[in-house]
Amino acid sequence: MNDLAPAGIGDNSETSFNDFNAKFKTIEQSVRKAHERSIQYDQQLSAALADTLDLGLMLEAKQREERDEDWSFFKGLLHHYSKKWSPKSEKNIFHELVSIGFDKLDADGEPITSAPNMSKYRMILRYAQLKDWDGEQLNQELLRHTLTDVYKAAVAYLRRDPLEKYLENTQDRYERAVAVFDETVGLPEGTWTDAISRPQNANIFATAVLRLTDSGYQIVSVAEGEQGDDVKRTVAALVPAAAPRSSQKLADQNLYWLFVACDFYRRFQSSPTNQTSFAEAEKKAGIPTLKMDPSDDEIAEHLNALAAHGNRRTEKIRKNNESLASLTADEIENKFVLLNALCMSFEAGRWVAESRTTLAHEPCVQVVLNRKIQHLRTSKKHWIKDVSARAFALDFPSFESWNIIDHEAGLQIATESTLARSCVLGDYSGLANWKELDPTMNTLCTFAVSAEVLGSLARWRADEKAKGSFTRKAFQGTLKLGIQGENLVLIFPNDPDRFRVLGELVEGSSPEIVSDRFLDFTLIETMVSWAKDYGSTFEISVLNGHQGWTALRIKAIGHPMDVQVTVPVLISHKGAPTEINLPCVHSGDGDDDLAEENVAAETNPEVGKP
Numbered sequence: 001m002n003d004l005a006p007a008g009i010g011d012n013s014e015t016s017f018n019d020f021n022a023k024f025k026t027i028e029q030s031v032r033k034a035h036e037r038s039i040q041y042d043q044q045l046s047a048a049l050a051d052t053l054d055l056g057l058m059l060e061a062k063q064r065e066e067r068d069e070d071w072s073f074f075k076g077l078l079h080h081y082s083k084k085w086s087p088k089s090e091k092n093i094f095h096e097l098v099s100i101g102f103d104k105l106d107a108d109g110e111p112i113t114s115a116p117n118m119s120k121y122r123m124i125l126r127y128a129q130l131k132d133w134d135g136e137q138l139n140q141e142l143l144r145h146t147l148t149d150v151y152k153a154a155v156a157y158l159r160r161d162p163l164e165k166y167l168e169n170t171q172d173r174y175e176r177a178v179a180v181f182d183e184t185v186g187l188p189e190g191t192w193t194d195a196i197s198r199p200q201n202a203n204i205f206a207t208a209v210l211r212l213t214d215s216g217y218q219i220v221s222v223a224e225g226e227q228g229d230d231v232k233r234t235v236a237a238l239v240p241a242a243a244p245r246s247s248q249k250l251a252d253q254n255l256y257w258l259f260v261a262c263d264f265y266r267r268f269q270s271s272p273t274n275q276t277s278f279a280e281a282e283k284k285a286g287i288p289t290l291k292m293d294p295s296d297d298e299i300a301e302h303l304n305a306l307a308a309h310g311n312r313r314t315e316k317i318r319k320n321n322e323s324l325a326s327l328t329a330d331e332i333e334n335k336f337v338l339l340n341a342l343c344m345s346f347e348a349g350r351w352v353a354e355s356r357t358t359l360a361h362e363p364c365v366q367v368v369l370n371r372k373i374q375h376l377r378t379s380k381k382h383w384i385k386d387v388s389a390r391a392f393a394l395d396f397p398s399f400e401s402w403n404i405i406d407h408e409a410g411l412q413i414a415t416e417s418t419l420a421r422s423c424v425l426g427d428y429s430g431l432a433n434w435k436e437l438d439p440t441m442n443t444l445c446t447f448a449v450s451a452e453v454l455g456s457l458a459r460w461r462a463d464e465k466a467k468g469s470f471t472r473k474a475f476q477g478t479l480k481l482g483i484q485g486e487n488l489v490l491i492f493p494n495d496p497d498r499f500r501v502l503g504e505l506v507e508g509s510s511p512e513i514v515s516d517r518f519l520d521f522t523l524i525e526t527m528v529s530w531a532k533d534y535g536s537t538f539e540i541s542v543l544n545g546h547q548g549w550t551a552l553r554i555k556a557i558g559h560p561m562d563v564q565v566t567v568p569v570l571i572s573h574k575g576a577p578t579e580i581n582l583p584c585v586h587s588g589d590g591d592d593d594l595a596e597e598n599v600a601a602e603t604n605p606e607v608g609k610p
Contacts, residue, residue, distance in 0.1 A: 046142035049121060050135035052101055053128050056093050057135075067408060090387050091394075094125035120151050127154030130419055162397040166250040170229070173236040178204065180239055196222060205235045243535030246559075255402040255413065260561060261353040261367040262384070262393040265342050267526050268363050268565040269355065269386060339432050340386035344425075346378035356383075356434040361568050361577040364437040368562035375404040375411070381429065382411065388423030395420045435581035437566055441545040443553070444511045447488045447503025449538040451531070457490075458528045460500050478518040478570055483510045488540065490519065493573050503540045511542055517549055518570040527554065534559060547571065547578045 059074050066073070074093070075085045081100045088095040098121045102113045124147070128138045141150055168176070181187075192198045199206050199222050207223040207230075245263070250256065340362060344353045351373055355365040376382055384392075392413060396402065399420040404411050407424055414422040461475055480491040486505035492498040502524075527538055534556070541553040543566065555564040568577040 042147070043143070045147070046139050048101065049124065049142065050139035052094065052097055052121075053125050053133070053138050054135035056097055056125065056129065060093060060129075087387070087390075090391065092122055092126045094122050094129070098122050098125070120147070123154045123158060124150055127157055130157070132419070163244045163247075163250070166247045166397065167244055168242050168247065168249075170233055170236050173239065173241065174232040176242070177235050177239040181235075190219070199223065205231050207231065207234055243533055245533040246535050250397065251560075253396075253400060253402065255396070255404070257369050257373070257561065258353075258413070259393060259396040260559075260563070261342065261344075261369075262389040262396075264367055264530070264556075264563050264565070265353075265355060265365045266386075266390040266393050267530060268365055268523075268567070269340060270359075270362055339434075341428055341434075342384045342386070342389050343428075344376070344382045344384075346372075346376075351376070354436075356436065357581060358432045358434060360435070360579055360581060362435075362581060363565050363567040364580065365565045366562075367564075370562070376425075381427065382425040383428040384413075384423060384425060385428070388421075391421040392423050433583060435583055438545055438550075438580055438582045441543040441550060441566075441580070443508070444542040444544050444549070445508030446506055446539055446541045448506045449503045449527070449540055451537055453501055453503065454528050454531050454537065457500055457502070457524050464498070475521050478520050478573060478575060480573075481513070481517045481519055481569065483513060486510060488542075490521075490524070493518070503538075506539070511544075511549060514548060515571070516573070518573055518575075519552070520570070520575075523567060530556065536563075543580075545578070545580065550578045551580045 059077075062068070062073060063071055071085065071089075074089075078085055078089075078096050078100075083096045083099060086095070098118050102118050102121060104112045106112055124138075127150075128141075133141070190196075196219055209220040209223070210217040211220050244250070245260075253259075339358045341356050342353055342365070343356045344351055346352075350371065351369045353365075353367045353369075355362065357364075372378065399415045399417045402413065402415045404413055404425070406412070410427060411425040412422050413425065414420070478493075480493045481502075482489045482491045482496075482499065484499075484501075487501045488503040488505070489499045490502050530536060531538070536556040536558045539555045539557055541555070542549060543551040543553055545551060549569065551566050551568050553564055553566045555562075566580060568580045570577050
């Protein structure tokens with residue numbers, strides 16, 4: 001019997017040890033080959049990511065050199081590969097590049113790369129771009145570490161909060177607390193006695209132990225031996241933390257006023273999804289809506305209407321394509337536009353930033369700065385495209401030294417960092433038939449939205465879920481606006497017992513609701529997040545227009561600038577909005593209305609410097 005073989009499978013066994021050993025040899029060879037192929041796969045994947053990074057950097061360099069603010073070349077490249085420019089492309093140039101390069105099928109028609117992996121690749125490439133690597137540096141990083149390690153580093157880097165450097169530290173918050181308490185009147189006073197002696201290590205404040213009684217309290221002692229930092233932390237905790245976006249550290253940065261305007265604008269502007277939803281709702285107006293429990297005949301009628309509607313859309317697309325073939329690029333741009341922008345103009349000694357749109361139902365944002373801005377000429381209107389406003393609002397906290405400099409298209413908002421996205425202040429007045437807010441709407445009454453009300457609204461979703469009454473569609477649609485006494489309330493359309501107070505009447509009389517009005521709950525969530533970030537509360541004014549109770553004007557209270565947004569209420573539970581925007585009655589840029597005097601005195605000497 002073979003001494004090396006286990007008992008029972010020796011030379012005299014029916015199956016010899018060598019047979020088993022040969023199987024293990026085969027397994028070992030397969031594992032080694034798989035390992036070699038895995039190494040080759042990692043190397044080739046690293047090379048592919050490195051090449052994608054270099055391609056993206058080439059496109060970015062071309063965009064900068066040609067000052068192609070619209071990324072027209074890149075958009076043309078995407079069109080060639082049947083891809084579309086999207087908001088994700090705006091944030092990460094590598095989003096669609098990964099789709100083009102990595103979204104491939106094998107011989108059997110199965111995807112080579114999974115969607116989660118492509119998401120990882122996009123994040124790694126954006127990380128490499130922000131780290132100022134080229135393709136070779138990325139390749140070396142991926143080979144030196146693992147792709148998983150580099151991805152983890154990218155997640156940690158990209159998901160950091162850029163506002164952290166502007167937050168108050170303990171010393172900042174302590175000094176603010178001291179200022180608050182120095183101005184606080186009516187505090188009980190006392191003197192040091194033999195029983196309660198002055199502590200030796202106190203630093204303005206000290207920690208006291210109180211004995212609480214039914215009639216009040218008694219000082220038992222004042223803590224001895226505490227270090228100054230301990231006292232500072234205790235005192236600092238007595239005042240609420242400063243809202244991060246109102247922090248003086250951030251507010252002192254150049255162009256903070258423009259950041260606030262763009263940030264407010266991008267929060268309350270409808271997302272592309274909502275814009276599409278409004279457009280689709282209008283197109284589908286002729287389709288009957290199904291009831292909760294439809295009959296077979298009603299279902300058949302609905303399906304037939306959908307089919308007929310689909311045929312109408314197909315025919316309309318065919319006719320549009322035929323007409324497009326005979327139009328020039330300029331004619332196309334002027335004929336089919338769904339645009340949003342922020343327009344800044346100097347009116348009555350103040351700068352007013354107000355949204356402009358070509359859509360019928362967009363909220364109208366207005367931010368007022370009650371002073372001149374030396375960078376800008378008061379005789380001009382300065383426009384920012386919506387995508388540029390979004391980009392600037394997101395990039396502002398991450399970079400410093402923002403300024404307005406000369407540019408071929410007008411003026412440019414830029415910073416010294418090449419990683420920040422610059423945007424142009426141009427003249428887009430003639431780009432489209434812009435709409436403005438209907439000036440004939442009048443205020444019916446005003447409600448105050450306190451911090452307590454905002455807190456209740458913020459907890460509403462969680463409260464409903466905790467009660468077991470939460471349903472999948474509970475907060476997905478729109479909530480009904482109602483009046484209860486002197487309160488404006490939000491009510492679940494199909495359950496009047498489930499509601500929350502939205503505001504308390506402070507001016508005027510509660511309006512009579514002749515027909516139902518609704519509000520999208522995402523608007524409330526936006527108000528809550530703004531209040532948290534800026535330390536604001538709100539006032540809501542009910543506006544009467546040509547469709548009755550037409551809109552709500554939401555004004556931020558406690559903010560250094562006049563910040564407000566007018567939003568259309570919904571006249572249908574299905575989301576059909578009222579009209580609050582009308583075609584602009586003015587044309588051109590308004591130069592004839594405003595004199596050019598003192599232009600030189602208003603010009604910042606830094607304008608023109610990079």
